[in-house]
Amino acid sequence: MEQNQTTNTTQEPTPLSAANCSVICGEFETVMPTIPDESVTLVFTSPPYGVGMDYETDIRLSVLFEKLNVFFREAARVTKRGGYVCVNFGDIIPAREMLGTVEPCEMPMGWIYWSFGLGNGLVLQAQRVWKKNFAKITNGKHAISAPRPVPEAEHIYTFRKITGKPQYSGQVIRNRQISQRAIWDTSTEGSTGSTHPAAFPESLAERVIEIYTDAGDMVVDPFAGGGTVGVVASRMGRPSIMIEKEAGYCDEAKARLSSQNKDYPEQFSR
Numbered sequence: 001m002e003q004n005q006t007t008n009t010t011q012e013p014t015p016l017s018a019a020n021c022s023v024i025c026g027e028f029e030t031v032m033p034t035i036p037d038e039s040v041t042l043v044f045t046s047p048p049y050g051v052g053m054d055y056e057t058d059i060r061l062s063v064l065f066e067k068l069n070v071f072f073r074e075a076a077r078v079t080k081r082g083g084y085v086c087v088n089f090g091d092i093i094p095a096r097e098m099l100g101t102v103e104p105c106e107m108p109m110g111w112i113y114w115s116f117g118l119g120n121g122l123v124l125q126a127q128r129v130w131k132k133n134f135a136k137i138t139n140g141k142h143a144i145s146a147p148r149p150v151p152e153a154e155h156i157y158t159f160r161k162i163t164g165k166p167q168y169s170g171q172v173i174r175n176r177q178i179s180q181r182a183i184w185d186t187s188t189e190g191s192t193g194s195t196h197p198a199a200f201p202e203s204l205a206e207r208v209i210e211i212y213t214d215a216g217d218m219v220v221d222p223f224a225g226g227g228t229v230g231v232v233a234s235r236m237g238r239p240s241i242m243i244e245k246e247a248g249y250c251d252e253a254k255a256r257l258s259s260q261n262k263d264y265p266e267q268f269s270r
């Protein structure tokens, strides 16, 4: 190139580099206290439901409530003022030992999350539902005469950490098109990319992360399972901490991260 020749200054947007994700294998009750106060922009997670999955060893109601209370207390502590705590949950029929009922009994979970959130300084700001693929979840096994409809949707509650100031005007809500919809339809999506029995779709994590964070903001999932939130956060340029108690799922999360981010291996600390 001749000297002084001008180059074309039209530039493609720089693609985001994959951000660092730490996968920590352990109980969230002991790992979360190591995260500094008000250092996180978004906690996004799906706590255990108490339906008797392999990883749910003690399913007493008091144990589930205590776990949720500690979760909300720690989530509120680590979240920055004005930051967000989003939880995904389904309304469930808990394992029978949990409620002590002879017959299966529905347990609506919304008020439980609402009350633990508010009790810990987190106000419920948005309720959404996400719709699953009917055919995939029933696999043809749900009887037409069953008393309960197919649980084909779950909830996402967004809590905001109280700032002391009203937030109804001037608040940055990114991607209005996604954020204004109350029902997110993920039913046409393919595999989750995880072997975890309760993994949620990557697009769910994508939507939540896009609405509530900017590139560089810290994201935490204390019930990380196969690491869906970390995989997506990393791809979107958000650093993250994934906490999971089962070693097998931690290994899966690490494997998903390194296969996705093989172009950036030096960025992964664990």
Ligand SMILES: C[S@@+](CC[C@H](N)C(=O)[O-])C[C@H]1O[C@@H](n2cnc3c(N)ncnc32)[C@H](O)[C@@H]1O
Binding pocket: 026, 027, 028, 029, 045, 046, 047, 048, 049, 055, 194, 196, 198, 199, 200, 222, 223, 224, 225, 226, 227, 228, 229, 243, 244, 245, 246, 249
């Ligand atoms: C509903 S699953 C999360 C699935 C995840 N969203 C995904 O896409 O793979 C809940 C996870 O919480 C984990 N878990 C349960 N109790 C825990 C605890 N005390 N500390 C850390 N992880 C825990 C379970 O092993 C399970 O993998």
